[in-house]
Amino acid sequence: MTELPKAYQPEDIEKRWYEEWERSGAFRADPASDKKPYVIVLPPPNVTGALHMGHALNHSLQDALIRRARMQGFEALWVPGTDHAGIATQNVVERDLRKDGVDRHDLGREAFVEKVWEWKHEYGGRITRQMRELGESCDWERERFTMDEGLSRAVRTVFVRWFDDGLVYRGLRVINWCPRCTTALSDIEVEHEDVAGELVTFRYELSDGSGSISVATTRIETMLGDTGVFVHPDDERYSALVGKTVRHPFFPDRELPIVADEAVDPEFGTGAVKGTPAHDPVDFEMSERAGTEKINVFTETAHVNENGGRFAGMSREDARPAVYAALKELGLIEKTERPYVHAVGHCYRCHTVIEPWLSEQWFVKMRPLAEPAIEAAKDGRVRFHPPRFAKAYLHWMENLRDWCISRQLWWGHRIPVWYCDDCNRTIAALEDPTECECGSSSLRQDPDVLDTWFSSQLWPFSTLGSPDETPDLASFYPTTTMVTAYEIIYLWVARMIMSGMYFMGEVPFSDVFIHGIVRDGEGKKMSKSLGNVVDPLEMIHRYGADALRFSIAFITVPGNDSNSSEERIEGARNFANKLWNASRFVLMSLGDERPELDGSDLLVEDRWILSRLDDTIETASRELDVFNFSEALHALHSFVWSELCDWYVELAKPRLRDGGAGAAGGVLVHCLDRVLRLLHPVMPFITEELWSKLRPGAGSVMTASWPEPEGRRDAGA
RNA sequence: GGGCGCGUAGCUCAGUGGGAGAGCGCUCGCUUCACACGCGAGAGGUCGCAGGUUCGAAACCCGCCGCGCCCACCA
Secondary structure, eight states: OOOOOSSOOHHHHHHHHHHHHHHHTTTOOOTTOSSOEEEEEOOOOBTTOOOOHHHHHHHHHHHHHHHHHHHTTOEEEEEOEEBOOHHHHHHHHHHHHHHTTOOHHHHOHHHHHHHHHHHHHHHTTHHHHHHHHHTOOOOGGGOEETTSHHHHHHHHHHHHHHHHTTOEEEEEEEEEEETTTTEEEOGGGEEEEEEEEEEEEEEEEBTTSSOEEEEEESOGGGGGGOOEEEEOTTOTTTTTTTTOEEEOSSOTTOEEEEEEOTTOOTTSTTSEEEEOTTSOHHHHHHHHHHTOOOOOOBOTTSBBOGGGGGGTTOBHHHHHHHHHHHHHHTTOEEEEEEEEEEEEEEETTTOOBOEEEEEEEEEEOOHHHHHHHHHHHHTTSSEEESTHHHHHHHHHHHTOOOEEOEESOSSSOBOOEEEETTTOOEEEOSSOOSSOTTSOOOEEEOOOEEOHHHHHTTHHHHTTTTTSOOHHHHHHOSEEEEEEEGGGIIIIIIHHHHHHHHHHSSOSEEEEEEEOOEEOTTSOBOOTTTTOOOOHHHHHHHHOHHHHHHHHHHTOOTTOOEEOOHHHHHHHHHHHHHHHHHHHHHHHHHTTOOOOOOSTTOOHHHHHHHHHHHHHHHHHHHHHHTTOHHHHHHHHHHIIIIIIIIIIIHHHHHHHHTSOOTHHHHHHHHHHHHHHHHHTTTOHHHHHHHHHHHSTTSOOGGGSOOOOOOSOGGGOO
């Protein structure tokens, strides 16, 4: 019998077992297997990322599900990979370059993209190395990156298919523009936040000198681009003015018509709206209906452009007070409410205030895609856990607007569209075309790239080989469970369902398990500025991966946020140590003996602990089936600590001490055997190590079966 | 403006029709031959407030108060 140290020491054990697992191909899945598949595709972390507690939570739960499924006899496949994360990665590399005083424009597009690839090759493996430290049993041979050749082909195939089917189109619209990232964003990439701004009411004089009309605005600088004034058709205050024009104070040649439109809310402000079609989506629509001019007054960095007259060159921040002062001087300001709190959009990547900006972009028509995806959630082909998230999903899906997919970035999947200089044709093609149908070879590719989420949405099938019809795709699509935080239900989950159904004809997964986010010990969001960030790798080094994983799963209730702290992880480490020492005691007591469980001479305490074990197995299985990790682990924790250790081991000691252990030896081996299996999905390392001592030569606990109750529940005292 | 969630022990939270619980913290006592990352004993809660349903409510229904989140083109 080998000596076990008095306290569990995770470091070398973890390293040793992980290498062994990878070496032996224990994580590999076989598409030719007869076993039923159980498949999870990992939500790909950003390639720029480092493992944080959010990943630790998300990944620990997936690994537990996969490991359990493997033990239950499924052909379990967990596909890992990383996301090229367009804006995030481009920002990181740009920041690096800036340290050397280099701007990406100095390099040019090709050289810059080359730099990003270099960066990816050098640092992109960081997070996947860290995932191994956590013990994740993903099939590394199937690791994918969203910019891999195969995945890029999937992106292109879907784009072209949607283009051909009329679901992808180009249009001139007011979109969300981030002047820092200098790119368009989709609606869901904008975070609304209340800001203390101002509401200014000012007056436009009628061109015929017969009076004026007042309008209210929170962005007075945009009045430089005003081309009309809108009122509600039923608003009697203004009915006499409809059809007249007002004169722009800074551009005397510009006459702004007063137009009636249903979209105006007569209750708000003065009931008259300044029409700024290039910088407000509603004004844009009203302008379309009214046929008014659209004047863009900002550059891509949100400086006033040449259309801004004497304000040209100013930043939007400087322009606001400048325009205000100028109007004041003309005596046109009527009222200023300050502070005026209202929601302002911010970039979800860099938090810069979004500028609604008129530009030509590519869009995906969502309605036709959404309908089948709505049905799938309604009829249960896709089930949300907990179910309340289905409601949020459906509400969003039923009110979808078209998705802006073009990004003015360099890092990403280039839009596979070419424009012919000679005949103006637009060509979307799987292979780069060299010649237009008209015979011209003067083709220009669209300079934009696709939204990162365009490739992410294809992840469940692109990683399995689509658009090729691979054995993996045939065996493993649709996948089984999607495990993710509620934060990205719209951004990602909904789109996977839509594109999966359209492109593959089937839902991408049957179950969506939604967990919350990890907060600090007091329930506050972790952030660098608060200094309350817990680093999972530090915790792994200090307490072991199993302790971190257990502490996370122990507090995971479907759909709820969880509060993590070093104290909790320490508590989980203590539990691991408890398990270690209980096992150590059993192993020391039994030497090389591994007595079988003998039902004939059981004492009352033997029957009691066996019945408690049965009950625990049942609870753990039932709760894990519904993703209730917290309940399952509370049952296991209390069985191991409060029952097996506190009572049974103590009661068995006299028998063990006398040498002739009798039934107690068999009972202990049996209980420990089952406990190691039950805990393996959450604590893979320590259970594997102890299993190798308890069941030498029996192979990995990964291949042991998931325990079933054995009908001993009625045998208790 | 809509929607969702939460309010249970000092702290953080499970529990959803019939025993008020866990982790951490706290008090007292233990170098007991698996474990001080431990053992034993213990203190501590009108389950936000008010009403209703029920034989029975922390849980179900209605209202109120407080907190948080999501969605939204009220300039």
